[in-house]
Amino acid sequence: MGSEQSEVVRLLWGPHPKPARGPRPTLSLDGIARAGIEIADGGEGLASVSMQRVAGLLDVTKMALYRYVPGKAELVALMVEGAIGEDPLPDRPTLGWRDQLDGWARQLAAVFHRHPWLLDATVGPRIRGPRELAWMEQALVALDGTGLTGAERMDAVVLLTGHVREVVQQARxxxxxxxxxxxxxxxxxxxxxxxxxxxxxxxxxxxxxxxxNGDDQALDFGLHRILDGLGLLIAHRSN
Structure with missing residues (x-):
């Protein structure tokens, strides 16, 4: 694991030891992430985010910010974790697998619409944080008891995510x-x-x-067809 990846893992997953030297910490990682999100949401996406701008919004020097976050790559990782949110399906236990995945996909689309820069920040190999993995966990759990293998459930989540991303990307x-x-x-x-x-x-x-509502129509159509296909496969496995 490279040094940059190690820093991302530490920032996303901890532990977060207090600096041994220097002034008493006045910032939090959550606050830094929120500042970056505010800039990205209000400007030109990730291109508008810089350590200097985040430091200015937090009313600290750029060097002070570097005591918490080593660079922009790590900052973006924190922003993704902050923007993705938690509990996409708080009422999951009361729903069947299809309704769970339908709600999950629509919640994901809503997140991407609120923060379009996430489409650029969540491509390629990267370290994922606890909240982002919790989203994946919920989608996989929705398919418990369906007879699908772990690999098939992973593929189903990838398929749903890809459809949501494509629809939001086209809308953007x-x-x-x-x-x-x-x-x-x-x-x-x-x-x-x-x-x-x-x-x-x-x-x-x-x-x-x-x-x-062209994007809504596209989301509905593709989502229903993906779930229809999964339903056929699940029914086949139960026979």
């Missing part, structure tokens, strides 16, 4: 009304009005799409 790329990305969609609709006879199926599909 489209942007709010009035942005260049949104205008491209408007332009496509206008082109189909003029040249629709060449693309009748595409024109009909665009006409039937609801403009204000």
């Amino acid at each position: 790329a489209a942007g709010p009304a009035g942005t260049p990305e949104a205008q491209l969609i408007v332009t496509l609709v206008e082109l189909m009005r003029e040249h629709g006879e060449r693309y009748p199926t595409l024109t009909a599909a665009l006409a039937s799409a609801t403009p204000h």
Whole structure:
């Protein structure tokens, strides 16, 4: 394990010994993470986050901040852990596996919508914190007693997560009304009005799409189909 990974493990999982030297600690890791999240949410995502800006928001020097967090990579790991939240399904014991996974996926989508920079911060090999692993644990537990193997349950969670990420990513790329990305969609609709006879199926599909809840429709459709497929596999295993 490299030194950077070791620092991430220490910051996410502890222990957190107090500095042996220097002034008495005035910051907390949670507070530092919240400052980074505030900057990322209000700016240009992770690109707007720097040790200098976080230090300024906390009213400390950058050198003082380095006493707690060695660099931006470790800061981002703390931000992910802070933004992901806890208890995606507090009423899990009262639900069946399908409702559990449906609620889990929608909660994950809500987190990504609140903090779009998480899409960039949660790619590639990395160390995960206790809260993030607790989310995975809940999704896996939902499939207890279904007859699926551990590997299949892991694959199911990956499949659900990938669908949620793709839908939120597309919504982020489209942007709010009035942005260049949104205008491209408007332009496509206008082109189909003029040249629709060449693309009748595409024109009909665009006409039937609801403009204000396209991402919700995409989330619902894919989520239902994934759960339908899991249901068939579970039913097959029970026979």
